[in-house]
Amino acid sequence: MRIRVLGCSGGIGGSLRTTALLVDDDVLIDAGTGVGDLPLEGLAKIDHIFVSHSHLDHVTSIPFLVDTVCWMRRTPIVVYAIAETLDILRSHLFNWKLWPDFTQIPDAEKPFMIYREIKVGETVEIDGRRITAIPANHTVPAVGYMLDSGKASLVYSGDTTVNDGLWKAVNEAKNLKYLVIETAFSNKEQDVATASKHLCPMTLASELAKMHGHPEVFITHLKPGEGALTMREIGVAAGRWRPRMLETGQEFSL
Known part of the structure; x- marks a missing residue:
């Protein structure tokens, strides 16, 4: 198991990136601003995202990641989190107002993103x-x-x-x-x-x-x-x- 730190700062500015750890090529632990430094082909390899909590510095790249690579993938990106965190993401992020609900795009049977409660x-x-x-x-x-x-x-x-x-x-x-x-x-x-x-x-x-x-x-x-x-x-x-x-x-x- 290889773990690369994509971001670990409590804020932004210059070279600072917020929290994201890349496990091998396909798993993210949190998805802060550091995810955006990966090349497109690297982004397309991410299959799993484990979210620690719902604050923006830990989830801000999820919407852009899914929107960027969805057309390149045959399987949905899986977002893992506790029930309370998933509820927040559903209600306040992927809610069609702040960002489209990619668990319903292109349809609920074959979505670009799915949630998994842990x-x-x-x-x-x-x-x-x-x-x-x-x-x-x-x-x-x-x-x-x-x-x-x-x-x-x-x-x-x-x-x-x-x-x-x-x-x-x-x-x-x-x-x-x-x-x-x-x-x-x-x-x-x-x-x-x-x-x-x-x-x-x-x-x-x-x-x-x-x-x-x-x-x-x-x-x-x-x-x-x-x-x-x-x-x-x-x-x-x-x-x-x-x-x-x-x-x-x-x-x-x-």
């Missing part, structure tokens, strides 16, 4: 790759994902604040190699982080203390303009785990 704790296996929805704690219903090749695994927290369910999943993973966890705000924005249900360096350190193993830790969702400050604060608060900043273009092998 539940927290459920594992979807695709060609031997296991993708499991794990708990997240955010301002909207949300999950993270564990990606498991059978040899090693990676946990992606999604957007979350203090979250004991995440650590239960992390600590039960016997082959965990990488942890990708958000820290959106610096310590001076702790009140904003708390209100918006994100982590800051102080809360990240408290959360990492719940982890039993020693995977490599990478920080995602840093806000533009505050990445250097936030990483310095993480180095002080969570230096024991030696977290590193996730970067667009970075690749992992499981």
